[in-house]
Amino acid sequence: MSVVTLHINDELVSARSDQKLLEVIREQGIDIPTLCHLEGVSDLGGCRLCLVEVQGSSKLLAACVTPVQEGMSVYTHSERLVRYRRMILELLLSERTHTCAVCVTNGHCELQYEAAELGVDHVRYEYLAPQLHLDASHARFTLDHNRCILCQRCVRVCDEVEGAHTLDIMGRGANGRVITGLNRPWGECVSCTSCGKCVQVCPTGALFFKGSSVGEMEKRHAFLSWILNGRERKEWQW
């Protein structure tokens, strides 16, 4: 694999040519927010929080899906990028019903964290307050559409890591919903292995273990890289 050099915020850095910008930026210790990106599954480029300015490109590019290129010059925290990230967060908070005070992931939520990090202290947009339901038909997990940000982490992990593809997205636009099977109650979906990966990778309180009360649902997704590295490097073939 060849090595390329590029500038990130005017610092000269080198990277492997198969790397994506996000990885290189984070390697430099630069904190750049993401919500749909998840180490271990394919990238979507949907949350647009990791947008960066690349000199010579008229468009802002999502760092998670942009391959590095020799001689690139990248800026990660220009005034407009920070402003846009904040607005995107505001849009997400306005879309469904994110009432932190009564949420199972209060205090452990990536959406809540990014909002605080980016300084979103209020939302200028109208709260859309859609009437959405909650699927508690599964024996162990609950899916609350009101807290979903449609990042599709659960869909990707179910397909790419677990291989069940129980989850997908139905509809489109703001009417999109995470579905289980043929949009049947989750508990009735025979393809679900109840592995719980979707719950662990969900950045908000949309997926949680039954029985969790306010602030009790902590997520972890470090196991993903463990599983995937193990598979890829055949570490478990003893």
Added chain:
Amino acid sequence: MTQLVTGKKTRFATAWLGGCSGCHMSLLDLDERLIELFQAADLLYSPIADIKEFPRQVDVTLVEGAVANVDHLELARQIRERSHIVVSFGDCAVTGNVTSLRNRLEVDDLLSMVYREGPGREPRGREGDGILPALIPRVLPLHQVIAVDAFIPGCPPDPDTIWEAVSALLHGAPVRLKQEMRYFG
């Protein structure tokens, strides 16, 4: 803000719209810092003081709660007209929070569900029409009704967070909360 700089006492008010008063409880949890606060400020209006009219001139008003009915609208309008700085105090004022969970229902359905047809109740008819303040169709965070100058998130905001914001305001400085004090919820 000139008064603040010249060392006069800040004319201070707190108001309570559609909320649980938890933010005010948290304000009282400032404990001994309350003494410091009221050495620098006069409390001109507050649910914890028995004052009926919102005063003519206020420097800083903290507003707890979301705007949920016509009385809130009227008070919000007065607060804005008569205060130099208006602060959204706590998640209900900032986001609508729990108060706004009713937005998914039509007002009339909500009233029927809770009052007119609630279990174990006598049907009460169109209660409150003209007596209780009418509910507005959608609960709104304060800044969607009037201009707001600063925001203190939290449900309720931590006393330290409140103190951070209030002491900045008493010094005529803008509210710049640290990241750990900016969390909703």
Added chain:
Amino acid sequence: MNRPELQAMGERERERQQSYRCRLLCCASTPCLSSGATAVIEALKQFVKEQELDADVLVTATGCMGPCSRGPLVTVQTRDLEDVVYEHVTPELARDIALAHAAPEPRALERNLLAADSPFFAKQKKVVLSNSGLIDPERLECYVARGGYGALANALREMTPVEVCEAITRSGLRGRGGAGYPTGLKWDLVRKAPGTRKFVIANGDEGDPGAYMDRTLMESDPHRVLEGMAIAGYAVGAEQGYIYVRGEYPIAAKRLENAIRMAERRGLLGGRVLDSSFSFRIDIRIGAGAFVCGEETALMASVMGRRGQPSPRPPYPAQSGLWGMPTLINNVETFGNIAPIIDNGAEWYAAIGTDKSKGTKIFALAGTVATTGLIEVPMGISLREIIFDIGGGIPNGRAFKAAQTGGPSGGCIPAEHLDTPVDYDSLRRLGSIMGSGGLVVMDDTSCMPDVAKFFMEFCMDESCGKCVPCRVGTVQLHRLLEHITNGSATPRDMETLEELCVMMQETSLCGLGQSAPNPLLSTLRYFREEYQAHILERTCPAGKCTMDHVPPLEQGAELQRRSRSTTSDSEVS
């Protein structure tokens, strides 16, 4: 089939057509069919049968003739007279027309005649639509008789793929789908891209409301599109093409399917095209109602049977498209330009149009204009000429207000810019885009914030939902416009609105989201005072909006007013 056989086929068909004393061409395009063309065609066929004129009179169902609002249309070709076009033809009138023209001393009727020298026809220049309305789209022979597949034969025999790409580059042709990327460059990229297989896709997912150029081309001259695709396949090294037809266009799909079958049977498509070593298959894919599938990466997802969600670029389709292979995607109209360029030479083509926008462009002229229909004009013509000369101006004594181009990705152009030449760059400077060619004229009864709301609603419904700025941004912008048009907006909403527009343009994943704010921004640019009237004075100057709501702070007074009126109502009842 080889080249001499192709020429012979054309010759035979020309002789056959010449043998008729009179040819009656009836438009059988969707608009004319909806206004009763079927009955007209039946009446004419009946007439020929009754009068036993089978050897003298030929009745042909053709594609679109242009002035769709004047349909059903009938064109008459006689050996001794100039071609004439009749409008609003009824079955009775059709018989009279046939009677007059098929007579030993043919003459034209005086009524329902559309003069050939009227500005509607005179100001147009037909390159892509040169066969449209003159040939039977269901018969391959008709296309071949007008030189069809000659360009393909020529390219296969006389030109290398490099030369074909060069010719297209030299012609200056730019993508007709809207963005205007140079077609030759795109072809060359795909040609050079390494890949074991390559694909060509014709984008016929014409989703812009108010536009039907692609439908008409596919319906009226399907072989023209297929020939362009085959030449592209040869130029880039692809053996498989897909033509993605919008689900709303069943007639276009049927005619294309028929055309592919005919061409394959005659060896003009399929294995060993025209006895060369080049093979090219074309399959049809029917869309299922998603505007976003006009975006090329979304379209590819849809061709592969998936949810039509766009994916981030790079990689571009030219490097990694269908199944990861290099893929050329062009609009149907772009492919319609290929055969004429190869036939007449790149220089001939480059001489039409303006410096940076070459050739002609098809527009669907619609809205409040006297004659609506499909027109093809040289690039650089002014909007005024299109609307007032070709279209005949604004009916009902009303005033022109704006012309909307580019559909939900475009903008509204006001009267002061009517003399702007129509080309890619001028329209972009005005805050609109060429787009695929929808041109909707609005008179002074249209309210611009309301028009902006219409387009935003469209984008909101069509957003795929993959990226946040588009998914939520369109909803929020629609809400804001709703507030403006119902009277509940505040001056602050204007700031939020403008800021959100810019943010969406810069941060959305694909063209749909990036261009969704365009109609709004362009109306803000030219009609800001209308927005201000809605917000500050709570009035709608065009008288369209209801304005029956109030801003949040005034809701209290409003509620009291309403509750008073309802109590008094209940007292009465």
Added chain:
Amino acid sequence: MSIANKQKNPPAKVEEVRTDPRYKLVDRTLKRFHYQQDALIEVLHTAQEAFGFLDDDLMIYIARALKLPQSWVYGVATFYHFFSLEPQGEHTCVVCMGTACYVKRAAEIIATVQDEFGIAPGETTADGKLSLATARCLGSCGLAPVMVIDNQVLGKETPDTAITQLREVIATPAATAATSAATTVEPQEGPQP
């Protein structure tokens, strides 16, 4: 087909699936595309044409035939506006809401139809007689405003003409109209025109 897949559906349902002749049409399309997963949209088109709408059994059948996850099929079917998961009415009325029609006040037609029959776009009357829908431009802008009743394109409509035509169509028996949609409705007896 794997054992797991067989267990998904009770055998009774599979039998029922095979006896319905309309599945033959779906099978034909499946074969034409060699059961390739890419052909999902084409297969859904055929299925909708044959059945009038896509119900769960039909989507399960297609998912199994193409070896695709059920959620995938459902995701695709709901992404595209063309596919309907609900049975459609005996007659369908589609009002074009393209720009040209909009400028010529198609919204008033929809409002009138809505008032007259008490259904919003996307809904079907309680008696199953009429489904109302809107379209994103039917490409007949020259005739704006345009509506389509039972696949027949009608141009230059007004609210009044629209209502009159709809009343007429509803009064005529189903056999003469609704060629594609109303597959769930038994052909009614009535005078042949």
